[in-house]
Amino acid sequence: MPDGAEPVLDVKGLRTVFRTRGGEIHAVNDVSFDLKPGELLGVVGESGSGKSVTMMSLLGLLPSPPADIRGGEVLFGGADLLKCAPDHLQSVRGAGIGFIFQDPMTSLNPVFTVGYQIMEPLRRHMGMDKAQARNRAQELLELVGIPDAARRLKDYPHQFSGGMRQRVMIAIALACDPKVLIADEPTTALDVTIQAQILELVRELRQKLGMAIVWITHDLGVIAGIADRVLVMYGGQIVEQGPVGAVFRDPQHPYTRALLTTVPAIRGERTAKLNVIEGQPPIMKAEPAACAFRDRCTVAFDRCGQENPRRITVSPGHDVACFWNPKTGGARHV
Amino acid sequence: MFDASPRKLVEVKGLKMYFPITAGIFRRKVGDVKAVDDVSFEIIEGETLGLVGESGCGKSTCGRAILRLYDPTEGEVWIGGENIARAEPADLRRLRPAMQMVFQDPQASLNPRMTVADIIGEPLDEHTKLTRDEKLARVYELMDAVGLNRAFANRYPHAFSGGQRQRIGIARALALNPKFIVCDEPIAALDVSIQAQVVNLLEELQDKFGLTYLFISHDLSMVRHIADRVAVMYLGRIVELAPRDALFDKPLHPYTEALLSAVPEADPETEATRQRIILKGDVPSPSNPPKGCNFCTRCPKVFDLCHRVKPALREIEPGRHVACHLYEIQQQTARTGAAPEAKKSTQQGEQHET
Secondary structure, eight states, X not given: OOTTOOOSEEEEEEEEEEEETTEEEEEEXXXXXXXXXXXXXXXXOOTTSSXXXXXXHHTTXXXXXXXXXXXXXXXXXXXXXTTSOHHHXXXXXXXXXXXXXXXXXXXXXXXXXXXXXXXXXXXXXXXXXXXXXXHHHHHHHXXXXXXXXXXXXXXXXXXXXXXXXXXXXXXXXXXXXXXXXXXESTTTTSOHHHHHHHHHHHHHHHHHHOOEEEEEEXXXXXXXXXXXXXXXXXXXEEEEEEEHHHXXXXXXXXXXXXXXXXXXXXXXXXXXXXOOOOSOOOOOOSOOSSOTTGGXXXXXXXXXXXXXXXXXXXXXXXXXXXXXXXXXXXXXXX | OOOSSXXXXXXXXXXXXXXXXEETTTTEEEEEEEEEEEEEEEEEXXXXXXXXXXXXXXXXXXXXXXXXXXXXXXXXXXXXXXXXXXXXXXXXXXXXXXXEEEOSOTTTTSOTTSOHHHHHHHHHHHHXXXXXXXXXXXXXXXXXXXXXXXGGTTSOGGGSOHHHHHHHHHHHHHTTOOSEEEEESTTTTSOHHHHHHHHHHHHHHHHHHTOEEEEEESOHHHHHXXXXXXXXXXXXXXXXXXXXXXXXXXXXXXXXXXXXXXXXXXXXXXXXXXXXXXXXXXXXXXXXXXXXXXXXXXOTTOOHHHHXXXXXXXXXXXXXXXXXXXXHHTTTSGGGGSOGGGGGGGOOSOEEEO
């Protein structure tokens, strides 16, 4: 991806709060990132870290109430998606930004044929007539590697296997040539050999179509295999961000470092005992006034409990929100 | 790895578990889902046998049939000198305390209307005659063992996180001092950082109480971590059974090879250069498995014999069992000694280099 190119998607200071009976939950806290054309950005984090909520906030997919977007800007195609008219947002969804959901079983409508569901965005956003849309739908199914596409258009979702359904979801997301594709744990519900097929498909599609992709996952292995850049989220914040090589080779945040060692290796050296991150992920009941990871952090010191670290740049394009310096093993002077 | 006299604790012989498919208003039987189709293996006392495979391969059904949570269609399951598969209900009840299970979903396997103390104490009510105080003492002891705070004994499952709920499930399984525990995907529903906690706990408990595990999982890297030996299942049959290191270093069955190659590794450099075997297509339906080898529809090394004859699981090296014609025919040739990478010439399927 060309450096310094104008980002296709620019998110600044996004904050999303859920109002619940038990009080407010601050799911996304001051999240800023951008996405360059053609780039594959991986987003990792545990459940509840705010990765899905961030992406759904961008497109106004969260029901309000309980969700409340408290601030921030999402710049896409010259407009702020958080402030634009509902009509405009509707045209961005599907046509400008495609979305692939985690569970291919529940995100397809069981009572419509797959063909109908692929043709729906084509007719709505691209103004195609039925015949044109059908041709394009068939092309799309062929593109995502579904054999016998013309006949399969008439099939219902239950007639497809999990991997094939996810291919259908990808076809729908790609239908209107989006500039950005957001994939929310698209392979989590799939078996490893099917996951390998889907990852291979995404690598191919990127080369062919060149759209920018945001890939949400909790599997660091998947990120290592396909992403250019990675965001690590914890407690609704980005705690580390950088090129995938730099983050895996030289992780800066104690959470990233711990995450990389809690997963046993499939090849090479076998660890005798797994590294553990003690404790539980936090429930963000208020805006973070201190580091959200400090209770589980092995290197936390006084300052971590007093203020929330801001992101600082450690090397070009690689930044971290932490007061601790892994090089010196002491505090960072910021 | 094994001491002088490895004692078999569990012996499974020719286990079959078929579920009938019925049709029409008379529920006429029209076929079988062959979830587990002629599986044999043994588990040595004190070891962890990993059972891996993709969803629908029959690994959970196998675990459940061994504990007689299903009535097996055919076959024998010997645990401690008794055939569990054919035991009478009264005998079975007597045998239950020795064999327990930890379930996949800690949310669904705990009764939401029972307190933690009730849940952990229920097996004690059923199988022992402890007084109230003795029972409570035992519950506390178990809570300590799995790292749960005693103060939470009167809380309900909803008040706990996923990892803690799984600890409750483990404490319940331990209540009657079992010898053998079937862990059915115990970490699949947990977050990455919590998985390590639960796996470490299982390992600690194994050392402390001398437990034997059948660890069912689709997470190959976790199985590599916890298991001593590993069985790989595909479509209801075991395709390979081998000591852990041998299996992960040099998988013999083409399916094992593809499965291991499909697991992404958290290292961008190796990921960029690693050769992957991408299997084509999906797993066939267990109600209509292919004639011949079950894997023949997707196998990159398939040849005509595979379409006709089902390969048997045979020991080709001490402790290594493979069900594949490649090894039956050329058992003596250099093929068995060749590393997976060196077999490129025999690869007929798709192989990708990125």
